[in-house]
Amino acid sequence: MKTFLEDLKSELVKMQVSEDKIQDILSDMEEMISSAKEEGISDEDLMAKLGDPKRLARELAEIEPKVEKPHEETNQDGVYAFDPIGETLSIRTKLTSDDVTYQSVDSNMIRVIIKDHKKDHKYNVTYENQTLTIDEGKMRTFFFGFSFGNGSSSIIIEIPKSITIESFKHNIVNGDVVIQSLAVSSLNINTTEGDIDMSGLIIQDGVIHTVNGDVKVFKSVAKMLRLDSVSGDVEIQNTEVEHDLTINTVSGDFEANESSAENLYFHTVSGDGNGVEFYIKRLSFSSISGDFSLKNTRKEPIEILKKKSLSGDINL
Amino acid sequence: MNAQFKKGILELCVLSILVEDDVYGYAIINKLSEFIDVSDNSIYPILRRLTNEHYFTTYLVESNEGAPRKYYQMTEKGFNYYLELRSEWNAFIGGVYQIINQGGKKNEDILRRFKERISKNASK
Numbered sequence: 001m002k003t004f005l006e007d008l009k010s011e012l013v014k015m016q017v018s019e020d021k022i023q024d025i026l027s028d029m030e031e032m033i034s035s036a037k038e039e040g041i042s043d044e045d046l047m048a049k050l051g052d053p054k055r056l057a058r059e060l061a062e063i064e065p066k067v068e069k070p071h072e073e074t075n076q077d078g079v080y081a082f083d084p085i086g087e088t089l090s091i092r093t094k095l096t097s098d099d100v101t102y103q104s105v106d107s108n109m110i111r112v113i114i115k116d117h118k119k120d121h122k123y124n125v126t127y128e129n130q131t132l133t134i135d136e137g138k139m140r141t142f143f144f145g146f147s148f149g150n151g152s153s154s155i156i157i158e159i160p161k162s163i164t165i166e167s168f169k170h171n172i173v174n175g176d177v178v179i180q181s182l183a184v185s186s187l188n189i190n191t192t193e194g195d196i197d198m199s200g201l202i203i204q205d206g207v208i209h210t211v212n213g214d215v216k217v218f219k220s221v222a223k224m225l226r227l228d229s230v231s232g233d234v235e236i237q238n239t240e241v242e243h244d245l246t247i248n249t250v251s252g253d254f255e256a257n258e259s260s261a262e263n264l265y266f267h268t269v270s271g272d273g274n275g276v277e278f279y280i281k282r283l284s285f286s287s288i289s290g291d292f293s294l295k296n297t298r299k300e301p302i303e304i305l306k307k308k309s310l311s312g313d314i315n316l
Numbered sequence: 317m318n319a320q321f322k323k324g325i326l327e328l329c330v331l332s333i334l335v336e337d338d339v340y341g342y343a344i345i346n347k348l349s350e351f352i353d354v355s356d357n358s359i360y361p362i363l364r365r366l367t368n369e370h371y372f373t374t375y376l377v378e379s380n381e382g383a384p385r386k387y388y389q390m391t392e393k394g395f396n397y398y399l400e401l402r403s404e405w406n407a408f409i410g411g412v413y414q415i416i417n418q419g420g421k422k423n424e425d426i427l428r429r430f431k432e433r434i435s436k437n438a439s440k
Contacts, residue, residue, distance in 0.1 A: 027383070028341060028360065034382035035342035049345070051357035059361040063368060097403040173407040192410040193403075211410045230414065250421060269421060288422075 004050050005029060011057030017064050025060060078114030078153070082127040084160060090131040090167040091157075099154040099194075100170070101178040104161045111158040123153075130166075132157075176213075195232075214252075233271075236278075245280075247273070249290075263305070266292060272312075287312040323362070326354070328405055330362050331390070331398040334372065340385040363388060371397055 005026060012022045029050075036046050050056075089110070093100065105111075110132060112125050126133045134155070159165070165184040170177055174193035181200035189196055189208045196208060199218035206222050208215055212231040219238045226246040227234050234247055236256040245261035247254045249271040256278040264280045266273050268290040275294040285292050286308040293315035294302075307314060326348075333339060333347050341363060348354045366372050371394030376384045390398070419426050 025364070028364075028386060031340075031383040031385055032342045032345075032360070035340070035385065038381055049357060056357050056361070060364060063361060063365045096407070097399070174403045192407050211414060230417070250417070
């Protein structure tokens, strides 16, 4: 063990690590060696644990000379306001772990409010060509060159009532998203872990994709709506879909209350579907082991377009 | 495995241990060794670097036998960094999960389709 420490020391000296750092490193190493010995580790295992002193010295030398850089100062209040041009708006959001709320307001300004705004976080908020864009400016590259966001904030986006959103794209890794009382022509939400909560929306064409976040749609109207989830649950309440409602899940459950759709396409591996006062005209259902059941007071005929299930049941 | 990639993962593992409790160096290595192979002193440089970055502070505690032990304690800055790494990791794994499950979750289904394809190719 002596040789290990001596080798490490001479390597660190070679690499011009300062005297006090070397002392610090050696005393840490001695502590680890003594802890290991207390546990009765064999010399052989210990040597394996300590590894090559040259390599360790090289790695440590890389770490030491770093000087702390001062933090960038950014916008402290985190409020951005824009005077809307025209009656339509496109929204593009690409974030990592921020919770975002979109809501309609009586005022006639588009506002983006970033709460818990930390000074080393930086967001790009722009409004150009009737498009509101929000993303994270400074990204660090980490594993294999994919990038890291800047931690998380909660962001509120206020949109004047008079404005129709032409195209809405929200990409987020694990922040939640809440959307309230907006009219959207084309809605597209992509999340990995965050939950999605939508209420009072008027949607022409909506596509929502999540890996394991839950999706809730309340009191909304849509022409076409598609909800894809791997393991998150999907819930629909007081919602009317004029044409196709498509639900794809792997293990997530689907629940619909007091809602309606012309055509329901429900595909699942092991998730169950449950409808109460859920009126559909046509149904296409496929599952491996998931069930689908409907409990309605008004008995109206449902045309079955397709029914394919390995071990799941349909109960109407 | 790519060294940079492994380093990033080990860093997240170290942070995950210290988010729960203050732990001394050798015990961190031991806790990690329960699950993964860390037999090449890859952990100490991580501890040192993250301490230099002010993600951890340290304090010494006398031990009954042998040298006093340096305990590592996570700072708020360290905690925020941990959350970032964790969410990025989850996003990555989420993507990987989607890719590997594109053909379904069940091995037998994937195997069946693979066999069908092989036999189709063989009959050509």
